[in-house]
Amino acid sequence: MKTTILPAIYLTLVMTLLTGLLYPLAMTGIAQLVFPKHANGSLVAVDGRVVGSEFIGQDFRSNKYFWSRPSAILYDPIPSGASDFGPTSDTLKSLVEDRKANFIRLNHLPSHTAVPAEMIYASGSGLDPDISPEAAELQIDRVAKARGFNAEERQKLIDLVESHIESPELGLLGEPRVNVLLLNLAVDAMNVSRK
Amino acid sequence: MKFRTLDVVQIGLYLVALVLLTPLVGGFMANVFSGEKHLMKPIFGKLENRVYKVCRIDPSGEMNWKEYTLALLAFNLVGFILVFIFQEMQRYLPINPRHLPAVSWDLAFNTAVSFVTNTNWQSYAGETTMSYFVQMLGLTVQNFLSAATGIVVVLPFIRGIVRKKTDAIGNFWVDVTRTTLYILVPLSVFLAMVLVGEGTVQTLSNYRNVQTLGGQEQVIPVGPAASQIAIKQLGSNGGGFFNMNSTHPFENPTPLTDFLEMLSILLIGSGLVYTYGKMIGSMRQAFVIWSVMMAMFIGMLSVSLYSEWKFHPAYVSTPTMEGKETRFGITNSVIWEVATTSASNGSVNAMHDSMTPLSGLVALVNMMTGEVIFGGVGAGLYGMFHFILLTVFIAGLMVGRTPEYLGKKIETYEVKMAVIGVVAPSAAILILTAIGSVTHAGLSAINNSGPHGFSEILYAFTSAAANNGSAFAGLNTNTVFYNLTQAAGMLIGRYAVIIPILAISGSLARKKSIPPSPGTFPTDTPLFGFLLVGVIIIISALTFFPALALGPVVEHFLMLAGKTF
Numbered sequence: 001m002k003t004t005i006l007p008a009i010y011l012t013l014v015m016t017l018l019t020g021l022l023y024p025l026a027m028t029g030i031a032q033l034v035f036p037k038h039a040n041g042s043l044v045a046v047d048g049r050v051v052g053s054e055f056i057g058q059d060f061r062s063n064k065y066f067w068s069r070p071s072a073i074l075y076d077p078i079p080s081g082a083s084d085f086g087p088t089s090d091t092l093k094s095l096v097e098d099r100k101a102n103f104i105r106l107n108h109l110p111s112h113t114a115v116p117a118e119m120i121y122a123s124g125s126g127l128d129p130d131i132s133p134e135a136a137e138l139q140i141d142r143v144a145k146a147r148g149f150n151a152e153e154r155q156k157l158i159d160l161v162e163s164h165i166e167s168p169e170l171g172l173l174g175e176p177r178v179n180v181l182l183l184n185l186a187v188d189a190m191n192v193s194r195k
Numbered sequence: 196m197k198f199r200t201l202d203v204v205q206i207g208l209y210l211v212a213l214v215l216l217t218p219l220v221g222g223f224m225a226n227v228f229s230g231e232k233h234l235m236k237p238i239f240g241k242l243e244n245r246v247y248k249v250c251r252i253d254p255s256g257e258m259n260w261k262e263y264t265l266a267l268l269a270f271n272l273v274g275f276i277l278v279f280i281f282q283e284m285q286r287y288l289p290i291n292p293r294h295l296p297a298v299s300w301d302l303a304f305n306t307a308v309s310f311v312t313n314t315n316w317q318s319y320a321g322e323t324t325m326s327y328f329v330q331m332l333g334l335t336v337q338n339f340l341s342a343a344t345g346i347v348v349v350l351p352f353i354r355g356i357v358r359k360k361t362d363a364i365g366n367f368w369v370d371v372t373r374t375t376l377y378i379l380v381p382l383s384v385f386l387a388m389v390l391v392g393e394g395t396v397q398t399l400s401n402y403r404n405v406q407t408l409g410g411q412e413q414v415i416p417v418g419p420a421a422s423q424i425a426i427k428q429l430g431s432n433g434g435g436f437f438n439m440n441s442t443h444p445f446e447n448p449t450p451l452t453d454f455l456e457m458l459s460i461l462l463i464g465s466g467l468v469y470t471y472g473k474m475i476g477s478m479r480q481a482f483v484i485w486s487v488m489m490a491m492f493i494g495m496l497s498v499s500l501y502s503e504w505k506f507h508p509a510y511v512s513t514p515t516m517e518g519k520e521t522r523f524g525i526t527n528s529v530i531w532e533v534a535t536t537s538a539s540n541g542s543v544n545a546m547h548d549s550m551t552p553l554s555g556l557v558a559l560v561n562m563m564t565g566e567v568i569f570g571g572v573g574a575g576l577y578g579m580f581h582f583i584l585l586t587v588f589i590a591g592l593m594v595g596r597t598p599e600y601l602g603k604k605i606e607t608y609e610v611k612m613a614v615i616g617v618v619a620p621s622a623a624i625l626i627l628t629a630i631g632s633v634t635h636a637g638l639s640a641i642n643n644s645g646p647h648g649f650s651e652i653l654y655a656f657t658s659a660a661a662n663n664g665s666a667f668a669g670l671n672t673n674t675v676f677y678n679l680t681q682a683a684g685m686l687i688g689r690y691a692v693i694i695p696i697l698a699i700s701g702s703l704a705r706k707k708s709i710p711p712s713p714g715t716f717p718t719d720t721p722l723f724g725f726l727l728v729g730v731i732i733i734i735s736a737l738t739f740f741p742a743l744a745l746g747p748v749v750e751h752f753l754m755l756a757g758k759t760f
Contacts, residue, residue, distance in 0.1 A: 004262070007368055008269035010250035012277060012340070015375060019339040019426075020332035023380065027387050027422040031397035034388075039397045041417045041445065043405075050405050053415050055394055055444035058407040065409065069521065078402075078414050079320035080439035082518045084548040084669030086647035087508045088750055090759040092549075096511060114513070117196055121517040124442030124546045130521035172204055174450020175524040184408055 046185065057129040058181055063106075063146035065184045066131070066139050069118050070099055073126035081126045096120045107142045130177035133165045147191060160186055196513050198504050202526040205454075206496070209530055212458055213465055217485070220462055221469025227377045228350055228370070229474065235377040246372050257363035260701025263351055264694055266367035267344060271311050274337055278307040281333040282325070291326035292401035298324060305678035310334055312689035313341035313571055315427070315434030315541055315664040316681060318673040322416040322437050327399060330436060335423045339383075342430025342463075343374040345573030348693050349467060352580055353474045355703030356601045364697075364704050378463070379430060386425035389455060394448030397421040420445060428459035431571035433541030433664040441531075441544040442520055453523055453531070453544060460534045460542070461492075464569035467576050475601060479719035484579060487724050488537075491568045491731070495557050496533045502553035503529050509757035518546025529554065536561035539571030541664025548642070548651065548667040552754060555650060555667070556747035562661035564735045565620060565692070571662060577696045581616040584609055584699070586723070586730045590716050599715055602708040609702060612695035619691035620660040621738045623684050627656040628742065636676035642669025645760030646753065650746035659684035 031039035042054040052058055057068045059075040068075070072083040085092035099120040104113055116135040118128075140161060144154040164183045168174050226233040247254050258266065281288065282303035286296050298306070302318055309316040310333070319325065325334070347370035354364045391397045396417040403415040420436040424446055427434060434440075441447040441456055468488065472481025503525050507514050519528045528545035535542055536558040547558050561568060567579040584600060588610050591598030598605040631637030631652040641648040654667040659681040666672075672681060717723065 004265050004269045005273075007250050007252050008266065008273045011246070011252070011368060011371070012270065012273040014246055014249055015340055016277065016332055016336045019375065019380065020336035023383070024331045024335060024419045024422040027384070027391075028397050028399060028419055030388065031391040031421065035391045038394045039391050039421075040400065041396050041398075041403060041415055042394055042448075043403065043415075050403065051408050052405050052413060053403075053445075055448050056413070056415055057444075058409060058413065059411060060409050062409065075407075075411075075413065077322070077416055079323045079416075080437050080443050081320075082439060082442070082546045082549070082668065084546055084642050084667070085517060086548060086643045086650075086667075086669070086750070087515060087517075087551055088645055088647055088754050088759050089643050092517065093508065093510050093759050117511075117513040117516040118519075118521050120511070121515060121519070123516075124518045124520055124544070125439040125444060127439075127444055128520050128522075129444055132521060168201060169450040172201075172208060173454050174522050174527065177521050181408065188408070 044181065044185065051185075052181055054179065054182065055129055057127045060180065060184060063142055065187070066136055066143060066180050068180045069128050069131060070095075070120070070122040071126040071128070072122045075127060077127055082124050083122045107139055109138060113138070129179050129181060131180055133161075133176055133178055136161050136164070136178040136183065143187065156190060157187065160190065196525065205526055206530060209454070209457065213461055216458070216462055217465045218469050220466035222473060224378055224466055224470040225473040227373055228470065233377065235381055239376045243372060243376055247368070250368070252368045254366065254369045256366055258366055259362040260351065260364055260697050263364055263367050264697045267348070267693070268690070270340070270367070270371065271344060274340055275307045275311045278310055278333040278337055279303050281329050282306065285326050285329055288326065288328045290328040290331070290399060293326065295324065295326050301675045301678040302673055305682050308682040308685050309664065310337035310432070310434060311341055312662050312685045313345050313430070313432060313539065313574065314659060314662040314685045314689070315432045316659055316666070316685065317434055317438075317664070318678055318681070320438035321435060322418075327418055330423060331419055334434060335426065338423065338426040338430050338432045338434070339375050339379050340371070342379060342426070342432060342572050343371045345431070345571055346374045346378070346463070346467065347371055347573065348577050348696060349471065349573045351697055351700035352577060352703070353471060355700035356475055356603060358704045359708050360706070361704050362701070364700050379426060382429050383422070383425040386429060386455060386459060387421040390421040390424060390452055393452045394445070395421040395424060395452065396445045417445070424456070427542060428456045428540070429463060431460065431464065431538045431540045431574070433535065435542060441542050442546070447544055450522055450527070453527055456542070457527070457531050457534055460538050460540045461569045463572045464538050464575045467573065471576060477719065480601065483719055483721070483724045484583070487727050488567070488569050488575075491728065492533065492537055495537065495561055495568065496530065499529050499533050499554040499557040500526065502551045502557070506551045506553065506751070506755065508754055515549065515551065518549035520545065532558055533561065535665055536663060537566065537568035537570065539566045539574055539662045539664070541658065543665050546668060547654070547665060548669045552747040552751035555654070556743060558665070559654060559657055559743060559747065560735065560739070562657045562663050563621070563624070563739045564731055565617060566661050566663065567731060574662065574692070578616070578692060580696055580699070581613040581692070582727060582731050583718070584613040585617065586727045587716065587718065589730060590723070590726055594716065596714050596716055599709065600718060602710065603703045603706050604709065609699050612699045616692045616695040617734060620688040623660040623687040624657050625738070625742065627660070627680050627684050628653045630680065631656065634676070636674065640671040640674060640677060642671070643760070646746055646750040647760070650750065653742055653746050655681065656684050660688035662688050
């Protein structure tokens with residue numbers, strides 16, 4: 001028995017040291033040296049004030065901003081969460097119908113508009129930073145109006161959305177998407193330069 | 196939303212990458228296990244010897260199957276105790292910037308069992324429950340060691356086939372040390388670095404409080420995540436650093452990380468089949484097994500893709516994005532779902548609970564086969580050995596030949612053990628689900644009404660007994676009832692499969708090897724492959740069809756009829 005238990009204890013302790021302390025600390029050290037921005041959460045700052053992370057979505061309610069996806073946790077990351085409603089859930093059905101109607105009404109869209117699926121369904125993390133290019137384009141008029149843009153500025157806004165579309169990575173992986181926080185920051189910057 | 200060429204390309208890329216990497220990783224692992232020269236030996240060779248010296252292990256000492264099993268159980272028991280104590284002592288331990296208190300006893304028990312059995316079921320939310328200390332020295336460590344435990348169980352079986360008339364089936368300590376140092380650590384270092392480069396966090400600093408653009412307070416959780424996520428994917432562990440696992444943008448920030456994490460899920464499991472072929476000296480044998488796995492994988496993937504793209508709730512006209520992330524879309528969510536439930540990984544990049552019923556069915560069936568479609572690292576292959584022995588036995592009965600496998604006679608003892616290995620986890624799933632479906636403690640945790648609620652309970656116990664760890668996460672399992680019943684399921688699903696296969700390995704090693712005769716039923720032919728698929732499907736279908744009919748099948752038809760609950 002002793003010949004089994006003792007090596008079990010020793011080996012567990014040695015491996016704890018190697019894979020539980022040395023390995024993560026080494027990774028942290030290298031990460032902090034080589035990729036300090038990413039390793040620390042890809043924080044985004046405006047005039048020296050940190051306003052969030054590029055990868056963590058935020059809740060935008062003002063008409064002056066592009067809106068993020070619905071979130072089961074209202075973009076409060078402590079902790080992350082999803083709705084976990086199944087496809088035959090009554091609650092999900094009424095949520096989806098409300099979101100669709102609201103998106104059309106608040107963006108002054110024609111009633112038959114096909115609202116992109118990600119704008120009527122909540123994400124898995126509750127922190128999805130992205131929406132589809134279509135979802136961003138459907139919000140342009142509302143944002144332009146709320147900011148009192150003239151025709152020329154509206155065109156600039158359209159170009160801005162266009163330039164914020166991220167293509168599938170390496171042209172092959174994932175979906176085309178728009179990072180909502182980065183887009184809204186760019187829109188704010190556009191306003192500032194106007195004044 | 197339409198299924199586009201881009202979707203086809205992504206599915207193709209995934210399969211091609213898996214095929215190309217399999218011989219590379221598999222060949223490397225064969226060299227490691229047989230003690231031959233390999234790439235990592237010059238780097239970690241000295242460390243390996245130092246480990247033996249410190250632990251007072253004689254690397255040349257061989258064990259019989261009982262000693263090997265006892266060593267494995269002792270090693271896992273010590274690991275369990277350590278993870279449990281770390282959680283209970285959390286507030287007195289360092290690297291706890293959030294000053295998190297002790298984890299409740301039942302949750303700590305569940306989590307310790309979960310990580311030691313390679314299940315990595317999570318009844319907790321990482322960012323609000325576990326300190327960095329526990330995540331690193333408790334959970335990350337078991338990510339490595341439970342994966343290594345699974346992988347090494349394959350080796351006695353191989354030795355049992357190759358060796359003749361001996362009790363010796365290897366040295367557990369040596370197998371575990373080599374697997375960890377030479378295979379798991381190097382791959383994890385590589386993956387962790389790519390993950391950080393793309394945006395996964397890796398720091399020991401505290402969470403960051405910010406005021407958002409919209410004027411709200413937001414706390415941004417960080418931590419030593421990349422190092423844990425790398426091994427979580429590679430070791431078929433699946434327990435996330437954050438609550439929402441690989442849907443979380445800090446755990447899986449870009450489509451590239453998604454692709455690599457997804458590839459890592461099946462990489463070692465697929466590679467091990469190649470390793471097996473190389474070590475028993477017959478690539479044809481391995482190729483038949485690998486083809487069976489690949490064929491079943493593609494079949495399952497097709498059904499799930501079809502369901503997610505084609506069917507949707509009657510009240511909308513688009514495929515559902517509930518629980519899915521914009522950057523991954525539908526196709527990548529489905530590939531991941533099928534991969535993670537084929538392997539006993541259990542990480543998720545989309546919520547399975549919100550997928551269409553037939554996709555949920557695919558996830559359930561993948562787990563119910565005992566996860567032999569590539570499967571958990573090691574676990575998939577040794578689970579498959581049980582099915583292979585049953586198939587050899589059944590084929591032998593059909594044609595009236597004495598069953599043999601690779602020159603070893605398959606007799607009553609081996610078949611009995613194989614039956615235990617297949618039946619025990621299935622029985623655990625059905626019995627525990629039955630208990631969950633009729634007791635208040637079981638029913639009060641469900642999040643969806645109607646057949647979907649039943650699916651949630653069935654999924655939870657299937658996931659536990661299959662050591663998967665993914666969830667229909669609507670079920671609130673952080674209760675004493677679920678924490679304990681789940682833990683029971685995990686223990687049965689792990690050790691009632693491992694112990695029989697080790698017993699078989701010991702028995703095979705003792706037998707002499709008989710050369711193939713005209714009476715031998717060949718196991719390296721497509722015919723055997725078909726028989727094997729048949730046996731797997733028949734056994735799991737017969738066992739689980741009634742339960743599946745009550746859950747996802749009936750829900751599918753109700754959904755199409757526009758019924759909601």
